[in-house]
Amino acid sequence: MKDDGVRRSAVTSGRKLFLKTDGLDMRTSYALRFRDVLRLHTNELGPAASEAELAIARRAATLIVQLEQMEAKFAVAEASPTALETYQRLANSMRRLLESIGLKRRPRDVTPQSAQEYYAQKARSQL
Helix, strand or coil: CCCCCCCCCHHHHCCCCCCCCCCCCCCCHHHHHHHHHHHHHHHHHCCCCCHHHHHHHHHHHHHHHHHHHHHHHHHHCCCCHHHHHHHHHHHHHHHHHHHHCCCCCCCCCCCCCCHHHHHHHHHHHCC
């Protein structure tokens, strides 16, 4: 960011991830994962990303980390219907955010190359 003499917040200038950092340890697993996910998404957007796209990437990163924490809890104990509903809502919101900044579904070609390959795949699937 160029220096035009205008004061900017630490978040805007990139010096901090959050406005209020009193008592916030950026070495926690949550903070480290958030920073990693946010960096991955902003790198994917590239240097020409708009402020709106960056804001959406931040929201998506928050939801991704929150969903991962919920998944870890589900792995240990059965999820309540309320927890599953919350998870579903968060996952849907995350998907919509990511779609708005360019997430695209890419169909995978599953057509076999030849009849011989088709029968080989079929035989493997019956094992």
